[in-house]
Amino acid sequence: MKKLINAVDSILSESLQGLEAIHGDILVLGEDEKFVRRKALTDGKVALISGGGSGHEPLHAGFVGLGMLDAACPGQVFTSPTPDQMLAALTAVETGAGSLFIVKNYEGDVMNFEMAAEMAEGKIATVVTDDDVAVPKSTWSTGRRGVAGTMIVEKMVGAAAEQRRDLNALKALGDEVNRRTRSMGVALSSCTVPAAGKPTFTLGEDEMEIGVGIHGEPGRRRVKLASADAIADEMMGAILDDLAPARGTPCLLLVNGFGGTPSMELYLMANAARRIMTGRGFAIARGLVGSYVTSLDMAGCSLTVTALDDSLIQLWDAPVHTAALRWG
Helix, strand or coil: CCCCCCCHHHHHHHHHHHHHHHHCEEEEHHHHHCCCCEEECCCCCCEEEEEEEEECCCCCCHHHCCCEEEEEEEECCCCCHHHHHHHHHHHHHHCCEEEEEEEECCCHHHHHHHHHHHHHHCCCCEEEECCCCCCCCHHHHHHHHCCCCCHHHHHHHHHHHHCCCCCHHHHHHHEEEHHCCCEEEEEECCECCCCCCCCCCCCCEEEEEEEECCCCCCEEEEEEECCCHHHHHHHHHHHHHHCCCCCCCCEEEEEEEEEEHHHHHHHHHHHHHHHHHHCCCCCCEEEEECCCCCCCCCCCCEEEEEECCCCHHHHHHCEEECCCCEEE
């Protein structure tokens, strides 16, 4: 295993310190590095808090800032943050309008955020994301997994929070965006957790895992490597059949890299997905390509589609200023 690290037990801490050093105009680390929060908080705005195991960067800490999250709680690699981290983050960023937790549907994340909500004071609501259509349940989840669609929920709800929408409205919006979003991934190689020092699973040189999870969990099936067009056709077919938007619905297409895939290949996949979507009568109103919800060094990608309307397009287009996303 070759990694740019000093020591396994300090990799997260040193990475967070680097994040703050480079993006200190946007975010700061909380006490004992329990969380990352916006440098400038806004009174009277609902606080948005998310988090999860590290190894998926830039999710979630990279989305702390104007137009997205107020705080993110990083756990150890592929390990849920603890309730005390979440409670500390909430205490640091809540300004009186209540707090909304945005939680990926993994048992550890859901349980720990629930515990934090029970211990906290004030108004708290939760949105649980479960956009992965690959499997009905997996190693770490009851029900579908929350994957790259989580970032889309954070962006839409973050924009609405900047408009000072109340907690109930933001909760309803988050649930609606989640209902409108579907994802599916493919792995061409395993990820390597630093503490393990070896690949999480093994794929042959001519194999791929269709429907893989972002922690390396098994997908639908392991098959021989196919062309990009064939891979996109299977994933987009599963996504669109499950989402079942009306013909002509404007959509957001996110092509997300897992950490070990170059941009050239991601844009090639975007082109393949575009042909499939337009061939089935769906307009790509907005698109985004890049590595936003990763799995350490895994080669592969996920495709995500969100069915849009005019109001959601406006929220997507709203200004955002974070370490990982900046526009407007």
